[in-house]
Amino acid sequence: MTARRIMTADEVRRALVRISHEIVEKHGGTDGLALVGVQRRGVPLATRLADAIEAHEAVRLPVGTLDITFHRDDLALSQRQPVVRGTELPFELASLTLVIIDDVLYTGRTVRAAMDALMDHGRPKAVRLAVLVDRGHRELPIRADHVGKNVPTSREEVIRVHLKEVDEGEDEVVIERQSDDGAEKSDTEPRRGAGANEAASWGT
Amino acid sequence: MTEAGEPLDSLPGWPRHLLDVAGMSQVAVEEVMRRADEMASVLARPTARLPTLQGRRVTILFYEASTRTRVSFEIAAKALSADVVNITVAGSSVTKGESLIDTVRTIEALGSDVLVLRHSRSGAPYLAAQHFGGHIVNAGDGWHAHPTQALLDLYTLRRHLGGKGGLRGRKIVILGDILHSRVARSNVWTLTGAGAHVWLCGPPTLIAGFEGWARAMRIGDAASPASDASARGELSVTSDLDWALREADAVMCLRLQRERQEAGLLPSLREYSARYALTAERLRLAHPEAVVLHPGPMNEGTEIAPEVVTSDRSLIGEQVANGVAVRMALLSLMSAQA
Structure with a gap:
């Protein structure tokens, strides 16, 4: 597996400052605007964007968090259950323009799930999308309004966003080529007749 | 353990069936509690529905009388958008002498991803698990367990x-x-x-x-x-x-x-x-x-x-209400590795 850095901490910071200006410019101000970070790395990114906007507009935008686990369409395909971190939207959606914030835009399925999850909470005036990295390979008709960096990738590659709030060390974005043995294999074989005791045992 | 620090990104070793709570790790318990909190806030919304189990079938098979557990499972499965099939033993082939194994095989042949089973014999869900390709949820077996x-x-x-x-x-x-x-x-x-x-x-x-x-x-x-x-x-x-x-x-x-x-x-x-x-x-x-x-x-x-x-x-009264949220949390965890 080879890893290559495509964004340094400074580049991440500059991209976020630029996006923070773009969000306000596109909306024509900060009135009726709120940010929604997608769990997990979209959450610290949303907070940083709110910080940046506060620095140049002197207004603190409301920030919510969105957990899309229960809206994913690939839950059954993944062998491991994700840890749920929770949704918190401390505002009425009806009168707001919401900007969904995520780290990487890839197939578009996460964003589709995020929009579904949002709509369960109300009917926002408009929904926009800001991502730190757009790596292409969309499977749905979805596009980001604000992009930190466009990165052409192949499907065999993995983009890892490291943020100091979540990961160890400093901010960076790396691109890795996943070798076959490193890929998580999905076990789609039906396990009929597997011993009940084995299947029932709790991992510790 | 979550109290000790950041939770993991994904849960290690969530079992295919929920047969017992003995030996369940604290990490797994914490995840159930966290998901139940989420489900409780979903249930408080005007439209309490998530798409998590869309296209899945949950069959509820009770060999013992029950109102709250049975209804609680049904509401939980429906709130996750599952198709729910209720089998009343009194009106089923069980009264004609069909064995538990045959009944479970029939339910599987008819297509079911999750089987919620209550039985008066301790250990019955373990037997059922050996003959069922999906997930078994023990809804109470004899004197043994009620996870x-x-x-x-x-x-x-x-x-x-x-x-x-x-x-x-x-x-x-x-x-x-x-x-x-x-x-x-x-x-x-x-x-x-x-x-x-x-x-x-x-x-x-x-x-x-x-x-x-x-x-x-x-x-x-x-x-x-x-x-x-x-x-x-x-x-x-x-x-x-x-x-x-x-x-x-x-x-x-x-x-x-x-x-x-x-x-x-x-x-x-x-x-x-x-x-x-x-x-x-x-x-x-x-x-x-x-x-x-x-x-x-x-x-x-x-x-x-x-x-x-x-x-x-x-x-x-609160136990009954919380039962729906906790069962939604557990059913959402049963959806993987089908």
């Missing part, structure tokens, strides 16, 4: 006795017919697992044998290499109710079945009530803010006094 009840009791208690240490060091009394109770057995695992000190209390004939379990648990934990074993709360057994209730933080009352008297385990129901019914007067021995639980169905006046059921200390 979803224990987890909803834990969830309810944590909401009220929460605070900093959670249930650690809390005194929780389980009162009544311990011997025949799958609820008591499962609750011992989850409550001591949360660090609570559990007291089992009832007439000597209905707590027989549990002293040995309490002793084995102490010995077993001392020898166990499992990381959270040392954190497990103590288990005590007594037939002295006044002693058990002293300074208790919670009392869980169990239903007393009339058949127990016929079996010669009790002199009379009146005698039982006189000595073991949870009354307002007895509850005064407990902590002033002690809460009361009952898994239902209740025999008011036999094991619990009506004034206790309706008092503001009673969480019995």
Whole structure:
């Protein structure tokens, strides 16, 4: 597996400052605007964007968090259950323009799930999308309004966003080529007749 | 453990079936509690529905009478957008002598991803799991286990006795017919697992044998290499109710079945009530803010006094409501690796 850095901490910071200006410019101000970070790395990114906007507009935008686990369409395909971190939207959606914030835009399925999850909470005036990295390979008709960096990738590659709030060390974005043995294999074989005791045992 | 730091990104080793809570890791318990919180906020919305189990079929097969558990599972599965099939044993081929294995195979052949099973024989879900390709959820088997009840009791208690240490060091009394109770057995695992000190209390004939379990648990934990074993709360057994209730933080009352008297385990129901019914007067021995639980169905006046059921200390109604959220959490975890 080879890893290559495509964004340094400074580049991440500059991209976020630029996006923070773009969000306000596109909306024509900060009135009726709120940010929604997608769990997990979209959450610290949303907070940083709110910080940046506060620095140049002197207004603190409301920030919510969105957990899309229960809206994913690939839950059954993944062998491991994700840890749920929770949704918190401390505002009425009806009168707001919401900007969904995520780290990487890839197939578009996460964003589709995020929009579904949002709509369960109300009917926002408009929904926009800001991502730190757009790596292409969309499977749905979805596009980001604000992009930190466009990165052409192949499907065999993995983009890892490291943020100091979540990961160890400093901010960076790396691109890795996943070798076959490193890929998580999905076990789609039906396990009929597997011993009940084995299947029932709790991992510790 | 989540208290120790950041939770993991994904859960290691979530089993295919939910058959028991014995041996369930604290990481898994924490995830169920966290998901139940999410589900509770979903249930509070005007349209309480998630797409999580869209296109999945959940079959509910109960060989024993039940209202709340059965309806609770049905509401939970529907709130996750599953297709729900209810099988009433009284109107099924079971009355023609079809075996459990054949019934389970038939349900699988008809197409079902999750089978929620209640059976009067301990271990029946383990047998069913050997003949079913999907996920089995044990909704109560004989005297053995009632995992979803224990987890909803834990969830309810944590909401009220929460605070900093959670249930650690809390005194929780389980009162009544311990011997025949799958609820008591499962609750011992989850409550001591949360660090609570559990007291089992009832007439000597209905707590027989549990002293040995309490002793084995102490010995077993001392020898166990499992990381959270040392954190497990103590288990005590007594037939002295006044002693058990002293300074208790919670009392869980169990239903007393009339058949127990016929079996010669009790002199009379009146005698039982006189000595073991949870009354307002007895509850005064407990902590002033002690809460009361009952898994239902209740025999008011036999094991619990009506004034206790309706008092503001009673969480019995809340247990039922929390049951839906906890079962949604568990069903959402059953959706992977199908």
